[in-house]
Every structure is written in structure tokens, then in C-alpha cells.
Amino acid sequence: MSLPLDLLEQAVHLASREPKRPKQASLRRAVSSAYYALFHLMIHDAAAIAAPGLPAGLRALVARAMAHQDMKIVCRGFFNGNAAYLKSIAPGAKKPFRTSEIPPTTLSLLKLPLEPELVLVTRAFVQLQEARHDADYNMTATLTRSEVLFVTKLAHDAFAAWARTKSTPNATVFKSALLLQKNWGR
Numbered sequence: 001m002s003l004p005l006d007l008l009e010q011a012v013h014l015a016s017r018e019p020k021r022p023k024q025a026s027l028r029r030a031v032s033s034a035y036y037a038l039f040h041l042m043i044h045d046a047a048a049i050a051a052p053g054l055p056a057g058l059r060a061l062v063a064r065a066m067a068h069q070d071m072k073i074v075c076r077g078f079f080n081g082n083a084a085y086l087k088s089i090a091p092g093a094k095k096p097f098r099t100s101e102i103p104p105t106t107l108s109l110l111k112l113p114l115e116p117e118l119v120l121v122t123r124a125f126v127q128l129q130e131a132r133h134d135a136d137y138n139m140t141a142t143l144t145r146s147e148v149l150f151v152t153k154l155a156h157d158a159f160a161a162w163a164r165t166k167s168t169p170n171a172t173v174f175k176s177a178l179l180l181q182k183n184w185g186r
Contacts, residue, residue: 007037035132
């Protein structure tokens with residue numbers, strides 16, 4: 001089994017570990033594992049575009065170069081930009097489509113609207129990253145099992161959606177943007 005799947009399995013295990021009174025440590029680690037499951041799934045597929053084969057070890061270096069915050073910016077841009085597009089084509093819309101959420105270079109490569117699965121993945125990434133940050137750093141928060149099970153389901157749904165969309169042209173642009181978008185405007 002791959003690391004992303006192992007992490008997702010671990011998240012589910014930790015979320016249900018203590019049946020009566022779950023420990024905060026288990027719940028917090030479950031949230032973190034759920035986020036890292038999706039993170040590693042995405043960097044694995046994105047790195048495969050930049051380093052599809054030999055030499056051995058290059059793909060791991062490419063994956064290591066990917067930054068959490070840059071990925072979050074790309075993800076947020078994709079789902080907010082798609083929402084702006086959908087709003088602009090809705091019946092009765094008066095404003096033409098414009099968005100600052102997706103840089104023009106990236107936007108020129110996309111076919112809008114984005115696939116619902118890709119939107120789900122991008123939104124889930126942002127939500128999971130924020131949940132992980134809260135679980136890891138907000139020690140005043142008390143997590144509940146139901147909240148954590150929602151987070152693990154979100155990660156599971158993102159995995160399923162990614163499997164259905166990862167080979168589309170828009171997903172290929174997305175995977176490249178995860179690694180390179182911040183440098184495309186130079």
C-alpha cells in the first residue's frame with residue numbers, strides 16, 4: 001500500500017481508536033494524518049509530471065520542493081476561480097467573467113467550468129490543511145470524534161474524486177500549477 005493510503009487508513013484508525021472516550025492526541029493525529037494523506041497523494045502525482053522516470057530519486061526531490069502554502073494558494077484559486085466563473089454564467093448574471101483567483105497564465109490553460117471532482121479535491125485540500133493546522137497548534141480547541149470522522153471522510157472523498165479526475169487536462173494543469181504556478185508570471 002502506498003504512503004497516502006497508509007496515512008488515510010491511519011487517520012480512520014486513530015479517529016475510532018478509543019471507543020468510549022477518545023484521546024485528544026488520537027483525534028489530533030487523525031486530522032493530521034488525513035491532511036498528509038491528501039498532501040502526499042497530490043505531490044506524488046504532481047511530481048510524476050515533472051520527473052516521470054529516471055534518474056532514480058529525482059521524483060522524490062521534485063516532491064520535496066513542493067510547499068504547503070503554495071499548494072493551498074493554487075487550490076484556493078482553483079475553487080474560487082471556478083465559483084466566479086459559474087456565477088458569471090448563471091441565469092441573470094450581469095457581470096462578465098473575471099477572476100484574480102487564478103493567474104492569467106494558468107487560466108489560459110484551463111477549460112471552465114472545472115470538473116466537480118477537481119473542485120472537491122481543491123476545496124478538501126484547503127479545508128484539511130486548515131483543520132490540520134488547528135489540530136496541531138490550537139491547544140484550546142477540543143476535538144470531537146464526529147468532527148474528526150467528518151475530516152477523515154472529506155479526505156476519503158477527495159481520494160475518490162482524485163481517482164476520477166486526475167487524468168483530465170484540467171487536472172494536468174492543476175498538478176503542474178501546484179509546483180510551478182508561482183513562477184509562471186516571471
